[in-house]
Amino acid sequence: xxxxxxxxxxxxxxxxxxxxxxxxxxxxxxxxxxxxxxxxxxxxxxxxxxxxxxxxxxxxxxxxxxxxxxxxxxxxxxxxxxxxxxxxxxxxxxxxxxxxxxxxxxxxxxxxxxxxxxxxxxxx
Amino acid sequence: xxxxxxxxxxxxxxxxxxxxxxxxxxxxxxxxxxxxxxxxxxxxxxxxxxxxxxxxxxxxxxxxxxxxxxxxxxxxxxxxxxxxxxxxxxxxxxxxxxxxxxxxxxxx
Numbered sequence: 001x002x003x004x005x006x007x008x009x010x011x012x013x014x015x016x017x018x019x020x021x022x023x024x025x026x027x028x029x030x031x032x033x034x035x036x037x038x039x040x041x042x043x044x045x046x047x048x049x050x051x052x053x054x055x056x057x058x059x060x061x062x063x064x065x066x067x068x069x070x071x072x073x074x075x076x077x078x079x080x081x082x083x084x085x086x087x088x089x090x091x092x093x094x095x096x097x098x099x100x101x102x103x104x105x106x107x108x109x110x111x112x113x114x115x116x117x118x119x120x121x122x123x124x
Numbered sequence: 125x126x127x128x129x130x131x132x133x134x135x136x137x138x139x140x141x142x143x144x145x146x147x148x149x150x151x152x153x154x155x156x157x158x159x160x161x162x163x164x165x166x167x168x169x170x171x172x173x174x175x176x177x178x179x180x181x182x183x184x185x186x187x188x189x190x191x192x193x194x195x196x197x198x199x200x201x202x203x204x205x206x207x208x209x210x211x212x213x214x215x216x217x218x219x220x221x222x223x224x225x226x227x228x229x230x231x232x
Binding site: 035037044045046047050059060061062095100108109110111112113114115116117 | 158160162166167168169170173179211213215218219220221222223224225226
């Protein structure tokens with residue numbers, strides 16, 4: 001069965017960096033685009049970033065552009081989110097999610113499997 | 125970015141009720157709409173995509189309809205496990221992919 005397991009969250013001071021990981025199993029990771037979606041405490045869902053199945057295309061929400069970098073290692077079945085210059089408003093649970101369209105250079109954006117999330121708290 | 129607006133934001137219902145949640149897009153999105161269910165402390169779960177296509181394994185009491193700017197999610201006979209927050213999401217114009225603000229279904 002499909003499993004997505006995030007790690008790397010924690011408490012970090014404003015301006016510092018953090019790298020999240022998402023370990024995938026149960027499907028051919030190298031064939032699917034992957035997303036990061038976040039949810040601030042008590043709030044709704046906000047799409048953060050996406051990477052195509054082969055890493056050739058990456059897109060970001062305006063709120064994180066220039067500060068966050070999405071990447072993947074298909075040999076390790078792992079997705080990453082490097083978060084720099086963190087701000088208090090980046091505090092959220094971060095979910096990785098699988099796109100449901102295989103081998104699409106431009107992912108579709110239907111998120112059929114999600115990880116359990118990892119909490120990032122930005123506070124001094 | 126396309127704005128997605130759900131109504132109501134929350135409501136109370138009883139087990140066995142038929143409930144409907146509405147989602148409106150700020151511009152036409154054809155049928156490029158998905159619905160997700162989220163329970164407290166859990167990840168969202170895909171229920172419906174392409175406005176009306178049920179994801180594998182999702183009970184048939186869930187259904188979706190609409191196209192263009194107006195969409196609905198209907199639960200035909202509310203079960204105890206259906207009390208949750210529901211989100212719509214457009215995938216017509218991206219990035220960014222955008223979600224509605226959520227609709228919380230509570231027990232009456």
